[in-house]
Amino acid sequence: MTRTAPPDAPGVRVGILGSSWWSDSMYLPALAYHPHGRVAAIAGRDAGVLAQRWAVPHAFARYEALLDSGAVDAVIVATRNDLHHPLTLAALDRGLHVLCEKPLGLDYAQAAAMAARAVAVNAICMTPFTYRYMPVNRYVKRLLDEGFLGRPFHINLRYFTGFGQAGGYNWRFDETISGSGALGDIASHFLYLAWWFLGDITAVCAELGRLIARAPLAPSGQPYPQADDNAMILLHFANGAQGMLHASTVAGEATPFGQIHEFDLYGDRGTLHARIDWASEQRLYGARAGEGALHDLPLPDDIWNGARRDTVHNTYRDVFRTQETMARQWVTAIAHGEAVRPDFADGAYIQRVMDAIKLSHATRRWVEVAAIV
Numbered sequence: 001m002t003r004t005a006p007p008d009a010p011g012v013r014v015g016i017l018g019s020s021w022w023s024d025s026m027y028l029p030a031l032a033y034h035p036h037g038r039v040a041a042i043a044g045r046d047a048g049v050l051a052q053r054w055a056v057p058h059a060f061a062r063y064e065a066l067l068d069s070g071a072v073d074a075v076i077v078a079t080r081n082d083l084h085h086p087l088t089l090a091a092l093d094r095g096l097h098v099l100c101e102k103p104l105g106l107d108y109a110q111a112a113a114m115a116a117r118a119v120a121v122n123a124i125c126m127t128p129f130t131y132r133y134m135p136v137n138r139y140v141k142r143l144l145d146e147g148f149l150g151r152p153f154h155i156n157l158r159y160f161t162g163f164g165q166a167g168g169y170n171w172r173f174d175e176t177i178s179g180s181g182a183l184g185d186i187a188s189h190f191l192y193l194a195w196w197f198l199g200d201i202t203a204v205c206a207e208l209g210r211l212i213a214r215a216p217l218a219p220s221g222q223p224y225p226q227a228d229d230n231a232m233i234l235l236h237f238a239n240g241a242q243g244m245l246h247a248s249t250v251a252g253e254a255t256p257f258g259q260i261h262e263f264d265l266y267g268d269r270g271t272l273h274a275r276i277d278w279a280s281e282q283r284l285y286g287a288r289a290g291e292g293a294l295h296d297l298p299l300p301d302d303i304w305n306g307a308r309r310d311t312v313h314n315t316y317r318d319v320f321r322t323q324e325t326m327a328r329q330w331v332t333a334i335a336h337g338e339a340v341r342p343d344f345a346d347g348a349y350i351q352r353v354m355d356a357i358k359l360s361h362a363t364r365r366w367v368e369v370a371a372i373v
Contacts, residue, residue, distance in 0.1 A: 011335045012037030013071060015096075017063045017087055018078035019044030022101075027076050028054045030320050030327045036335035041071045044079075063087055067094055074124075074334055076327065077101060081184065082177045085110040092117045099126040099330050102188050103354065104347035106179035108372050111351035115344035126330040126340055127347025129192040131261070133325040135315060136274050136282050137193060139303045140265070143272065144197055148286065150269025152198050152241040157190045159245075161259040162252020164229040169215040173227045181227030183208060183354055187247035190263075191233075192342065192350050194245065197265065200238040205366045206357040207232045211250050233357055236366075257313070272297075278312045 014037055016023050023042070031039050032054060041058035042050055043066035051059035060066040063083070067075070067090055074097035077087050085105045091098050098118070104127055105111040118125040131137055143149075164173070164182065171177045172185055195201055208228035218224045229250050235243030252258040257278035265272045270288045275281060285294040307318035319325055324332060333340035352372045360367040 011035075012097075012331050013040035013073045014038065014331065015041040015043065015066050015069075015072035015075040016078060017043050017066065017075055017083075019046040019050050020078065023076075023078050024050055024053075026320060027078060027327050028056075029317075031331060034328055034331055037074075037331040041066050041069060064090070067091055067096070072096065074098065074331070080171055080177055081179050082106060085114060088114050089117055092121050092123055095121065095123075097124045097330075097334050098344075099128060099327060100344070100347070102127050102129060102192075102347055102350070103179055103184040104344065104351050108348065108352045108355040111344070111348035115348040118344045124330070124334050124338070124340060125344045126326070126333075127342045127344055127350075128326045128330075129189055129342050129346075129350075130320075130326065131189050131193060132196060132342065133319055133323075134276070134282070135299050135303045135305075135307065135319070136276055136284050139284055139297070139299050140263075140272060140274060141197060142303070143286070143297075144265070148270045148272065148288070149265055149267025150289070152237075152239065152265065152267045154242040154244070155194055155198060155235075155263065155265045156243070157194060157245045157263040159186050159190050159247045159261055160251040161186065161249055163258075164212060164249025165252065167212060167214055169218055173214055173229060174218060175225040175227045178227055180208075180354065180358065181210075182229050182247050182249045183227075183231045183357060186249065187231045187233065187245060187357075188350055188354060190245050190247060191353055192346070193263070194235060194243055195350065195353075198237050198239065198241050198243070201235050201243075201353050201369055202238050203236040203366050203368050204353065204356045204360050205234040206360045208358070208361040209248075228361075231357070234366075276312060280311050282309075282312050282315065 039056050042056050043060040043063045047059040058071050075091045077084055077100040084100050088098050088100045173181045209230040212229050214226055230248035233245040259278045261276040263274050273285045284297045286297045287294045305323055308314035330340050353369055355372045356367040356369045
């Protein structure tokens with residue numbers, strides 16, 4: 001369906017680098033009717049198709065052509081992982097604000113360089129950790145800030161999906177392109193949530209699995225280092241809390257979407273359990289010390305903020321297409337000249353934790369996050 005942008009769309013001109021399904025389903029609909037900006041250009045293999053579908057004025061086959069066009073004030077880097085670092089630096093050097101997908105770089109050195117350059121040129125930048133904005137997670141954060149748990153003891157997080165069960169070649173499992181597999185693709189989301197919920201992660205111990213036999217050669221005909229398809233991680237926090245995170249791409253659940261999110265948080269004053277099945281269930285259970293069994297904790301209306309509640313996907317669509325979240329929040333920040341988070345420093349921090357996790361797996365030991373430089 002071809003959409004017509006509002007004729008008086010003001011403000012920030014955004015370019016999108018990458019024409020995948022993610023740009024089509026997340027960023028283009030989120031910014032189609034934003035009051036402070038619009039998508040003015042898109043670059044990528046299918047840029048022309050998406051430009052026609054979403055009434056985007058300019059389409060480019062090459063990313064560099066968009067960056068040099070003068071048609072945009074800011075860019076979204078939604079490409080494969082190995083292009084995040086060079087394209088972001090190129091955009092920053094041209095005076096553009098940047099939203100760059102996670103993982104921010106292939107390693108901490110790249111991510112730290114991106115964060116430092118953003119500060120040096122005074123750019124407004126974002127690393128979009130998507131699940132921060134979903135209602136259940138926002139309510140967990142509110143309850144934690146209000147002291148529901150008291151002193152936190154431990155957190156358990158589970159992110160299970162099944163797309164990694166497919167054999168063949170997938171760039172997400174090619175370390176030269178992705179940097180890591182399940183770790184960067186899905187575990188990074190929950191590492192961010194763990195940090196957001198409980199604070200700094202000081203040490204990790206991890207095992208990264210490679211359970212599915214994949215095509216030995218890339219499309220180029222060359223062998224490639226195969227990345228992890230699941231990650232099991234122990235976490236130690238600065239406040240003394242402990243954590244466990246299991247992220248798997250080879251554990252599809254019997255739900256229509258083949259994905260499930262669960263986490264438990266325990267403290268000396270309470271317990272919380274969240275479950276999101278990506279079909280119709282997005283619920284939070286809890287109990288304060290002395291209350292007995294966990295009971296349903298209905299999410300307040302202001303947490304839903306008008307989002308539909310019938311299915312998780314309808315909630316997801318409304319959260320990112322109508323509320324001031326992620327890309328919409330970033331564009332508003334640019335329009336007002338304000339900082340926004342999660343920023344590149346946050347993205348670099350999670351990359352640092354991931355590098356510690358990779359080192360832990362390689363050396364079979366606990367690794368201090370501060371040791372990653």
